[in-house]
Each structure stands twice: as C-alpha cells, then as structure tokens.
Amino acid sequence: MAAALALAVALPLSVTACGGGSGGDDGKIVIGTKFDQPGLGLKNPDGTMSGFDVDVATYVAGQLGFTPDKIEWKESPSAQRETLIQNDQVKFIAATYSITDARKEKVSFAGPYLVTGQSLLVKADNTDITGPDSLQNNKKLCSVSGSTPAQRIKDKYPGVQLQQYDTYSACVEALKNGAIDAVTTDEVILAGYAAQSPGTFKIVGQPFSEENYGIGLKKDDTELQKKINDAITKMEADGDWAKAFEKNLGPAGIATPAPPAIAK
Template sequence: MRFSRVLRVGAVVAATSLALAACGGGNGGGGGDEGGNESLVQRAESGRLTVGIKIDQPGLGLQTPDGGYEGFDVDVAKYIAKELGVEEGDIEFKETPSAQRENAIEKGDVDFIVASYSITDERKQKVDFAGPYFLAHQDLLVRADDNSIKGAEDLNGKKLCSVKGSTSAQNVKEDFAKDADLQEYAGYSECLTGLESGAVDALTTDDTILAGYAAQNPGKFKLVGANLSDENYGVGLKKGDTEGREAINNAIKKMQDSGEWKKSAEKWFGPSGYQVGEPPAIEQ
C-alpha cells in the first residue's frame, strides 16, 4: 500500500511538471497553441514577431525580387513592431491571403495582420481589430485615355473585371449598373492585361490597390474616383487581447502625429494621382 502511494505521488509530480513545461514554451507567433495565452506585448518581449501581409499588392504589400517587402501596409507593420520593441530585421513577414486571415490569427501562425484588412462585424466575431489606420473606398480603374467612364452608372453595357470570389464587381452590378458585363479573372494582373488590351473596360476593387497598380504603370491607367464604399483597414490580432490592441492603437496614433503616416501614404499612393486624405479616427 505504501509503495502504491509513492507511485501515485510520483505520477502527480510528473504530470504537474509536464503541464508547467507545456505552459512555458513558445512565443505565440510560430503556430499552434504554444504561448496562445500570451498577449502581443508579452510576445514582443522575445524580440521577434511574425506579421501577416499581402505580397502581391503594389503600394500596399509587395514582395520584391530581392526577397524584401514594401508598401504602405508594410510600413505600418514595421512602425508598430518598432513601437513594440522589435526591430525590422527581427520581423518575419508571412503571406496571409484574404480567405486565411482569421484562421492565421486564431491558430497563432501570425502575431498580427496588416493586409488591406477591412473591419467588419462578421470578422469581429473571430478576431479583434486595432485602428482603423486607413480609410479606403471601392473604386474603378480605367485606361488613361478613356473618358467614357466617369462613374459606376457608366458601366452599363461595358465589360467590368474583378477577381473570382470578390464581391466588388457584384456590388457594382447590384447597386449601380445591372447591365454591366462582369468578367471574372483569376487575379488582378490578368484584369490589368485585359484592361490594357481593351478586352475589358474597367477593373474594380479598393482604391488603394488600384492606385498601386496605376503607380506601377505610369500613364496607362487612372482611377475614376467613384468612392463606391467605405473600407476601414484595421490591424487584426487575437480576440480578447486588449493590451495588444491598445499598444497597436498607440503606435498608429504616434505614426499619424509624427507625419510618418502621411509620408508613407503619399509615397505609395501619390504617384497614381490618388489624393491622400486625413487618417481615420482610431476606435477606442
């Protein structure tokens, strides 16, 4: 009986040790449940962060030929990380396609996301948002010499392009031009090729994305300035991380007040003729 009790005590000690070891591992940015209860601020104390971005959107988040990353969203992400105590060289940027953003945050694959991530009530059910840090609008991109399209209502009978799975083009058909001929391509680059060749008459998505493409192709395209919707871009992070949300909000406010926000926005969007307005009010 005594020997049995010793075994039981030993088993309890071993189980407790394993549980404590499991609770102490990981920094929360590498995936799975490791460190899942840590706040963003606590994870930043390790000196490294994993940040989700887009890598195929000129002006917002683009991977360069040398393997680096550039764009307004990238600048915002770097500024936030620095305010959290993490230098640029210690950031791991990770591609997060639109359909995978909530999952990446919930699983801990990324510490936060800056990727033209519009704040919506549906998304708020799964993740928290800091910001917004930018107010974008759905717009139209047309050829620079096309003066026939000055608004969405001018798209009736014309070919409108957007990517498969996007709601932008459907919004135009339902609310502005029901007789628009919708063309859905696999990617924006294909829409641009079609727009340049005349295969389509207009491309629609967020004006920030369109401005990036226009800036990348000087003299070929222009934004109509239709302002078909408001898209408040937020920084996505783990739901319930109040401390992390407040820290990001403070970083965004500092970026705005310092003039770095305006400088970055004009650098990446200005060459297209895009008029950068004032930053949106941060939600507390």
C-alpha cells in the same frame, strides 16, 4: 506521480503554444501583409518589402519592441486573413484589411489607420465605363475572392459579370491582356497599380463606398489592440504617417489626407 507526469507533459505544450507562429522565442514577430500590391504591400525582386501598409506595420512593430530585422513577413491574401490570425500564424495583419461587422465576429481590429473607397480601374483608352452602373451591360469585372469589394458587387450590382481571382495583380494582368473590362477594389490599391504602369490604366468614376483599413489581430486581445492603437496614434502625431503616405501613394497622384480618428 500521475500529477507530476501530467505537469511534465503539459509544460512543453504550453511553451510551444505561447511561442506560436507569430512572435516566439527567437525574438521575431510575424506580420501579415499583401505581397503584390504596389504602394501598399509589395515584395520586391530583391526580397525587401515596401508600401504604406508595410511602413505602418513596421512602425507598430517598433513600438512593440521589434526592430525591422526582427520582422518576418507572411503573405496574407484576402480570403486567408482571418484563418492566419485565428491559427496564430501571424501576430497581426496590415493588408488593406477593411473593418467590417462580419469580420469582427472572428477577429479584432486596431485602427483604422486609413480611409479609402471602392473604385474602378480600366484601360487608359476606355470610354464606355464611367462607374459601377455602366458595368451592368455585359461588362466583365474582376475582383478578389473573400474581399469586401467583391461582396459589394454581388450584393448591389448583380447584373455585372463578376470574375473572382486570388489576387489583384492577377486581375490587373487580365485587364492588361483584354480578358476583362475593369478591376474593382479600393482606390488606393488601384492607384498603386496605375502608378506602376504609367499611361496604361486609369481610375474612373467616384468612389462608391467607404472602407476603413484596420490592423487585424486575435479576437478579444484587448492588450495588443490598445498597444497597436497607441502606436498608430503616435505615428499620426509625429508626422511619420503623413511621410509614409506621401512616399508610397503620392506618386499615384493621391493627395495626402488627414489621418483617421482611432475607433474607441
């Protein structure tokens, strides 16, 4: 009797855990991305999603058997990404998510599906900021809490007045109204904002890092990792990767690169 009762209690729990919040019994899949990054992950006023990360994630979901109408998008700010994955709130995250050793201690990655580098965005009429070294002279620089670019500034350019906001869109708004002097993050992110407001901003200097964007997923889920890597490989091979890049990031003036090799 005790054994039967234990089984009866355990069964509903296991079904619930299996469904999780990331792709359950209703046939949907929950995918994390940014909601405020034009050209990469953006929630439009009509509620639709657009951007390169969104297109890559949609393609991957399709290869996993989920049509676009079965995708539920979950906003995934930089500082919350590992927690969302660890708590099964998403199946995977495609959100300008740089693959780093520190993050790999908490989550696993598929990819990379894009390589970019950290750069600087300033007002179009700015003449005195030319790269990270020119920020050391009491310039106010904005980046996002929990991001790789913010950590790099702290580690390598301690003389910079770094201000950390929750989102890059908040940084760009602060740049627009003069509260800060520059925004730093990956070049493709900055290019999206520059393209959204033609003539207002410009990217300066050369990229001063190499960022490999991966798709974050539950740590040690090697089965899902392989499926996502296979999907990215197929997207690159059939030309859909290049089409997605040209559609989303071409207007920002970035030439379409060769897709990166998948990490083995």
